[in-house]
Amino acid sequence: VTAWAARQQNKPCIGISHQNAFRYPVPLKGASWLDKSVLEYFAPSQHQLGLHWYHFDQPLLPPIVHTLDNQADNDDFVLVYLPFESIEDICDLLFHFNQQTFICYHPEVIEVEKVENIELRPLCHTNFQHHLHRCCGVIANGGFELPSEALSLGKKLLMKPLAGQFEQQSNVATLEDLGLATAMDSLDISTVRQWLKEQQAESVKYPDVAQAIVNWVLQGAWDSQEELSKQLWEQVDFPSYVSNI
Structure with missing residues (x-):
């Protein structure tokens, strides 16, 4: 609704979602032509920030999580x-x-x-x-x-x-x-x-993506997503067993 309202009133709109990641050549499974069309037109925006678990050599961003500084236990x-x-x-x-x-x-x-x-x-x-x-x-x-x-x-x-x-x-x-x-x-x-039977997992260390996006928006260089993406992925720390990256 917000995206369409912005379009009707000719206001700039920035879309931030995981769905926006599928606008780029990332791994897809079972996507039809209709699915891709819906993604393209469902929430129109001039600038799209796609969130994903890996960048796949695209200007994507890591996930926004609310558990950055939280301690976790592993009860049975x-x-x-x-x-x-x-x-x-x-x-x-x-x-x-x-x-x-x-x-x-x-x-x-x-x-x-x-x-x-x-x-x-x-x-x-x-x-x-x-x-x-x-x-x-x-x-x-x-x-x-x-x-x-x-x-x-x-x-x-x-x-x-x-x-x-x-x-x-x-x-x-x-x-x-x-x-x-x-x-x-x-x-x-x-x-x-x-x-x-699998062993306990290791955590993926994500940076504060939300704050980085806020700073990027305030700077106003909305057409330049590559540098934002690069800076954030450099701060991601994957477990030792992660493959295909």
Whole structure:
């Protein structure tokens, strides 16, 4: 809405999003011509800043995360956030690992409930962040913000992209290719079992991207994104096991 209002009133508009990264030649999976057209015209802006987990030799920026200075623990539970899967299917999967504790946030949960090795919780940002900082791993769909925060906190990732969602499929394929996540196309017992055996992840160190963008906007050189991108990526510190960079 903001982008279209700015266009109608002939006001400059800067678009900042992960979706803008797909305007560049970055890894894509399952993207149709229609998908690319929607990205092009959905939120028109004169200047686009694309956020991604790697630059791919393009003027992209690292993720904006809100966990830069936060300390993380690694308690013996896995955080699960699969809002588009049914609670029954999630529980049927996790019951197979009765020696492992899971804390599952889901939009269908009304109140906290303990079911065998699973603690079901209603959506709550504050509580979710608390458990994100303390968990030993995260099982989630293929979004951008949650994996970015998990990576910055050093949490291992198991991701299931939504079928038919090219952005999610591309996200998961990218993180798997970088060695930063494990992928599963379905709620697969063997994949979860193998993932649970993996070692604790190392954190990805991101700079303060939000403040850098503020400074860039105030300077007014909006057509020059390459230097901003270069400066920020020079400050990113990837784990030792990251591949294909």
